[in-house]
Amino acid sequence: MSHEIRTPLNAIIGLSYILKDNEPRKDQVDNIEALNYSGKILLNLLNNVLDFRIISLCFYGS
Secondary structure, eight states: HHHHHHHHHHHHHHHHHHHHHOOHHHHHHHHHHHHHHHHHHHHHHHHHHHHHHHHHHHHHHO
């Protein structure tokens, strides 16, 4: 299930890089940076939750 969540999130992060590279207006730059930052934080949180789940399964079993 993890790839079902990570793939769209990675797409959002990737698109934010593309948006920033396409010379956005000054008023758009802050929003694009916030989108990129938020996507990275959310992906990191998701990775941590999934890692914790794997560790818990190994420790406690199914």
